Amino acid sequence: MLLKYRGITAYLLASVILVGCSGSDGDGNNENEVGTGSNQQESSSPENTENTNMPPAADDESEQNPVVATSSDPLQEGLIGPSGGSGNAGEYAQFNDSPFANLNFGDGYFYFEDFEDKVLEHPGAEPSDGDFVSIEFGETFNDSVDADDGLIDGNSLDGESWFHAVSTTGIVWSFNADELDGRLPTHVGIVWTDGRLETTFEAFDSSGLSLGTIVADHTNASFNGETDDDRFYGVVHYAGISAIKISNTNRLNGIEVDHLQWGYLPIELR
Numbered sequence: 199m200l201l202k203y204r205g206i207t208a209y210l211l212a213s214v215i216l217v218g219c220s221g222s223d224g225d226g227n228n229e230n231e232v233g234t235g236s237n238q239q240e241s242s243s244p245e246n247t248e249n250t251n252m253p254p255a256a257d258d259e260s261e262q263n264p265v266v267a268t269s270s271d272p273l274q275e276g277l278i279g280p281s282g283g284s285g286n287a288g289e290y291a292q293f294n295d296s297p298f299a300n301l302n303f304g305d306g307y308f309y310f311e312d313f314e315d316k317v318l319e320h321p322g323a324e325p326s327d328g329d330f331v332s333i334e335f336g337e338t339f340n341d342s343v344d345a346d347d348g349l350i351d352g353n354s355l356d357g358e359s360w361f362h363a364v365s366t367t368g369i370v371w372s373f374n375a376d377e378l379d380g381r382l383p384t385h386v387g388i389v390w391t392d393g394r395l396e397t398t399f400e401a402f403d404s405s406g407l408s409l410g411t412i413v414a415d416h417t418n419a420s421f422n423g424e425t426d427d428d429r430f431y432g433v434v435h436y437a438g439i440s441a442i443k444i445s446n447t448n449r450l451n452g453i454e455v456d457h458l459q460w461g462y463l464p465i466e467l468r
């Protein structure tokens with residue numbers, strides 16, 4: 199969060215001001231409260247640990263004034279979602295819709311997986327089940343995040359995602375601190391893109407104890423790559439997140455997810 203002050207009093211006023219963006223109460227009605235993104239046609243895809251959220255340059259009118267920048271986490275600890283974004287029907291449609299998109303992870307780390315290259319190349323995250331949808335299910339019914347095929351148009355059949363046939367068992371993504379410099383992620387997110395009936399999202403602390411669940415139903419009962427039902431679920435927990443689980447109540451239709459993201463926010467940036 200950038201704060202701008204004029205004159206020498208800046209040093210007196212430059213206390214950190216946090217603007218809280220509330221997490222979800224799980225009722226599915228808080229879409230767009232967090233992570234509102236632009237309507238750009240291309241998604242930003244931070245496929246590495248580089249900080250993609252550098253403070254913007256000062257504009258013409260303020261360039262002579264001191265700029266005091268803080269990078270404090272505007273999110274609160276807890277579960278987030280289901281949240282939408284910049285899609286044609288208000289859905290999560292690109293990385294900029296992530297509540298984590300504007301965070302500066304500094305000397306921590308942030309990894310993002312959109313599954314498009316059919317390679318899980320980033321460290322520290324492992325699925326319990328499933329495979330790339332094109333491998334596990336075939337090329338027919340891919341349901342990726344909308345922008346991953348290069349166009350925000352309400353359809354994502356040409357994108358790639360992660361699919362598991364048994365949606366009631368769901369998919370657990372576990373995080374391995376040994377592969378992450380000994381630091382479990384403090385922020386984890388995933389986007390549900392397809393399935394049927396209720397979705398349950400659950401997160402677990404470093405001891406494997408549940409941090410809570412969100413249950414919501416935003417499915418559209420169609421499996422032809424429509425993106426209007428795509429929603430972000432996430433969790434912020436500074437003591438470390440060991441796993442997340444996402445599942446659906448309808449067993450037969452499988453479950454599909456995309457845009458897995460995990461990061462560690464250093465203490466000084468919280």
Ligand SMILES: [Ca+2]
Pocket residue numbers: 312313314342343346357358359456457
């Ligand atoms: Ca994708």
Ligand SMILES: [Ca+2]
Pocket residue numbers: 311312313314315316317318319
């Ligand atoms: Ca990849």
Ligand SMILES: [Ca+2]
Pocket residue numbers: 343344345346347348349350351352353354
């Ligand atoms: Ca698309």
Ligand SMILES: [Ca+2]
Pocket residue numbers: 341391392423424425426427428
């Ligand atoms: Ca969808």
